[in-house]
Amino acid sequence: MWGTNLRILGVVLGTVAVYTLLANAIPQVESEVPEELSFTGDVSPEQLIEAGEELFNGAGGCTACHGLGTRAPNLLTAQGSAGPIGARCAQRVEGEDCKTYLHRSLVEPGAYVVEGFQPIMPDASRTMSGAQIWSLVAFLESQGGEVTVTAADLQAADAGGEAGAAAGAAAGPSATTDPAELIRELQCVACHKLGAEGQEVGPPFDGIGSRLSAEEIRAAILDPAASIAPGYEQFAGVMPPNFGSRLTAAQLEAIVAFLAARK
């Protein structure tokens, strides 16, 4: 009986071992997380190219299609009679330089679908930052062409990113779910009166629970432009629309519950 048990154990462990060894014997490819880039004003083209190349061959996932020549055009090698992408990008769209064409191809991929290919390219701005996208553009320009991406392009991209970061910073340090503390940290009272505190640019928090349900309060925080309280139309657009991303779900619900209780 023990002999049978040992044979069964041997078959089981042996089979598992074969599969494990086989999976370890093939090329190992990890799906990396795109590294957030931060460049200074004197960034060199070489730095951009290096960062772009790393993204192109790694976390960007570009090689899954570009380079095979079947799913998407080759970018690093000649596609048909034309040279690599840096050499041909300026001729793709009349009146559009290489940099603009490549950037637009990344953030509006549906704009230019090369003949013979399907529109399967994803919008890079959904998963990459402005700096990452520009470094990709620089790398692609370097493939047979001249790199024209400059620090000014990055700064323009950063401006959007920094605005977001600044907005995040307002809520970011807050680890609390205490609604009163959150309201102070988010400077809500700068516009909404709460007791003796604050200004009345927007509707006061006092008594808000009797005017709006919890669902309506939540909706007003997440999408303030959707419904403007009567009498405050001239201030429409003042309230930031990004609390949905700045607050955690728990924080949002804490504020909603707090306000809904102020009847």
Add this chain to the structure above:
Amino acid sequence: MSGRRLGMAASCLASLALVLVAVHVAGAQEPAVAGPRAYGSFPWIGSRTAVWIAAEVHLMFAAFVLGVPMFAVVAEGIGIFGGDERYDRLSKEFTRLLLIAYSATAMWGAVLVFFLTTLYPRFWAHMTEIFEVSMWIYVGLFFIESFTLYLYYYGWDRWKKGRAKIGHWTLGILLNVWGTAVLFIADSWLTYMMSPPANVGPDTSPAMVQFWSAFANATWMPINIHRLIANVVFGGSVVAAYAGYRFLSARTDQERAHYDWMGYVGNFIAIGALIVLPFAGYYLGREIYEYNQQMGITMMGGFMSWLWIIQAFLIGVLFLAGNYYLWVGMGRIPGAERFLPYTKWMLLVLIIGVIVWSTPHTMIADRAELEAMGGSHHPFLGVLGVMSAKNTAVNLMILTTFLSFLLYRRANRRPVVSWARTGTILQAGLFVIAAVVVLFYGVYGYFVSAIVRIGFSVYQVLAVLATIVGVVALDVAMLRGSESRGEIRWGQMPPRSQYALFVLVVTFTWLMGLMGFARSGIRQHWHVWEVMRDTSEWAATPALGYAAQVISVCVIIFLGLIAFIFWLGGLVEKPQLVPERGEH
């Protein structure tokens, strides 16, 4: 305390744990519980691997306890309406295996939920805010399902005659209904992570996500169907391995005959359902591409491209081991010797099929590898490894396996209908037509564009399915009232055949782990695809080598526990054996 009470107590404890988890889950939305902390940390193996192992082992047990009731209730139905008591006893024995496995499923489910709440609190808060109602329903259904199982099993001998027996069978059907509902609810959570509705983005608050659009998302139904079939395959293979062990350790011929038959039935269920599984997989893959091309490409041609080579190898092993078991089994069937010369040709088709299917083609490559190959594809394998060739290979392997089953079924039968010869010629004709259609589109696919070529696989699949349906229909009609060439000598099976059953169960379990990694890994560094980014230190999806090690650990944990559970079940009650008959 008797073993039966022990099992009940363990089940109740597990259910209690689940309730506590549910309460914890509901409470997780309160700020004080979820808090602003995004991630916890798990010692040594890290949070990602801890959750991975808990989820995978839970899933393996869940697949077993959901798959087995499906064929248990069918076996009971055959027993009732066919008048063969053996099937009733077989069904009861299947169900007996479920009892303690249910407790283990719940325990691993509790481990998974505790890990998620402590290691990924922000993500979990997001999920609970969207799916809270379905989580409550899930817990309720789990209770109902557990108590239906208790009634089903413990009422077996009490409700065994007349209308009471039909009532008992209805309980079995209800058990499957509850189990399927539980599966569908859990599938909605994981498929939401893969394919959230298009209108949900990183800035969308979970409170604003429409419940039904998140629940019935793009990949929900394809996963439901794929898992339903895969659970049957998995359950069948575990039962067959159990029977294999009992066969090898049997002390009497009667016991050996019973477990030989049980092993055959388990293997038949597993391989029979496996034949249709690729079609469900094709549907799932297609829906993933429909939802997001990039996700589909990441899955098939991105960093996961090598995974499919391993998958092809594993499925090749399944086909070879399954057929080997059948061919060896034909040695105990009088009349089967007339078919044995064909087996070497079938083996040849299977081996060629595995080689073609395992040929790498569109693999992710860096610049050095591209230069070494002299282009985007390997100069030699680039021609052989295309989908046209692979689809042709897998369809011919399915046809060959079906032929093995047919020969096994026909081995000891002699048809008496007047049109037997015509029927056999018709069956052969259907096989030839299917093979020609599959080969034609396989070759033609080399001369058309990729988008046209993809459509050819549908014609190949339809030809094979039509042949399977047509040949079975002819066979059933043709063998009605057939003469026997001799009784099957159940129990007279060489021990080596039983080891094939162990290879099958290990391979099925490992394959389930591999496919779980593929399904989950295509989200890459997103908890919820393009909605909630994984910003933890464990965000990178590991390479296949590391994944294989984790999968192997999960397989060993699962098989070790299930062996213990079966041993425990054997201490409690011995199955009543019914003298074997020579039919199948």
